[in-house]
Amino acid sequence: MNMRKNDTPQQNGIVDQACIFCVENKERLTRPRLEVLKIIAANTKPLGAYEILERLGKVIDSPKPPTAYRAIEFWQKKGFIHRIRSLNAYVICHAVHRHKGEQFMICDDCGVVTETHIYDFSESLKNRAEDNTFIPSSWYVEIHGQCAQCQTN
Amino acid sequence: MNMRKNDTPQQNGIVDQACIFCVENKERLTRPRLEVLKIIAANTKPLGAYEILERLGKVIDSPKPPTAYRAIEFWQKKGFIHRIRSLNAYVICHAVHRHKGEQFMICDDCGVVTETHIYDFSESLKNRAEDNTFIPSSWYVEIHGQCAQCQTN
DNA sequence: TAAGAAATGTTATATTATAACATTAGGAGT
DNA sequence: ACTCCTAATGTTATAATATAACATTTCTTA
Known part of the structure; x- marks a missing residue:
């Protein structure tokens, strides 16, 4: 089949890329950041911030809204997730494109x-x-x- | 100068059009609807719903959020205003286009x-x-x- | 003029997002 | 390894945006 990494929508590829990205760019891949990215990457449909927060609560202890929002903002700025404006919801980015x-x-x-x-x-x-x-x-x-x-x- | 109506961004033209539209389509041009449209038409920058509500309070007595939101939704459906998704704010439409x-x-x-x-x-x-x-x-x-x-x- | 439909008034609350400050964790330099 | 500094998180509170639900009023039309 010969697929390149970016073509596979599976979770691990993206998390791996994110990990590499953080090492290369000296960004800290903290627990909330990692878990939030995994949650978003595990869905094809966009998730609202409070849906993300709810799922986050299953893997870390009683997270509060800023915890989710900070991680969301982080990945959004780095181009790993997109915000869907009309839905106020977030989806994984499969391309990690640096275009505008x-x-x-x-x-x-x-x-x-x-x-x-x-x-x-x-x-x-x-x-x-x-x-x-x-x-x-x-x-x-x-x-x-x-x-x-x-x-x- | 010979300008057509749609080229003039002034308030009255649009409110007039809206008035005509309501008559032709048997829609009710109520007080809140009229005032909300006038408020939005009077601005080149998009206004948030609560900014609209605040200004509405200067012309009608203690309006509540649903009053503003209902009028906003009405004009949006009819194509007289647009919602700017990334700003959660509303602007007048100068074209009243029926395209998609x-x-x-x-x-x-x-x-x-x-x-x-x-x-x-x-x-x-x-x-x-x-x-x-x-x-x-x-x-x-x-x-x-x-x-x-x-x-x- | 009465009935029905549509819009508004009103109260309450849901949903989305951030400000502010205390605390903790991680890296740089010694 | 220790200290300092910075970045990130934890926590509390609240801001900003939006809608549900139901009572009341207004308009239309038969």
Whole structure:
């Protein structure tokens, strides 16, 4: 099958990558950070902060909201998870891309979120910048609709 | 100057349009709805629900959150206002478009939000639908960056 | 004008997120 | 190994955003 690491949506690959990332960048891979990442990585559907917190409570003792939010913020800044704005929820990132755009397909029936790269905005945004009107730094796209699975049901 | 109505971002044009819309569609243009629309239309920057509520309190007596939220939801469904997901805030819509996509440029410095139409997603999304993978129904785009005004400061 | 539907008023509370400060853990330099 | 410093966490409290539920009022229309 010859799959590269980034193609496999399984949990360990991502946690391993995160571990390597932390070593290379001298970031501390603490218990709450590790557990939060594992929780998010274990789901295809986005989890709310308090769902994450609840699951966190099964592996560490009585965690409070800031514990979850801090870990979420950490991984988000490092590009390991995404925040889905319209849902106030969080999903694992399978690409760990250093580019500046996020694009998601969101099934409004079942809630599954899939990261996509349908569009490359860079060119159009560059043109826009030459207008001298607006200098873009990042973009965020949500495409809502119905996923293949839900079409058959 | 010969400007069409939709080009003028002033308050009255939009409220007039909303009034006409309600008559034509037999929707009730009630006091809270009217005042909430006027409040949102009077701002170029997005307003949070509780900011709207606060301003609403200056024209009607002690409004409660549901009063503001109901009016917000009403205008949003009818396409007269947009919700900016990343800000949990609301802006007037200058186009009253019946198409399925929303695109915004958001200045991260000053907070100004401008509706844009840089991209037409329709074609790409149609292709995607032919894949039989995902049937898109709407899209939402945020482009973050720095506006012209803030570049000069 | 009365009945039914739609919107609002009101109370309470759910959900999401962060401020503030005390405590603990980890790394750098000696 | 010890001390200092910084970063991260623990903890308490509360801010900010949003909705559920039900009583009341207003509008429409028959």
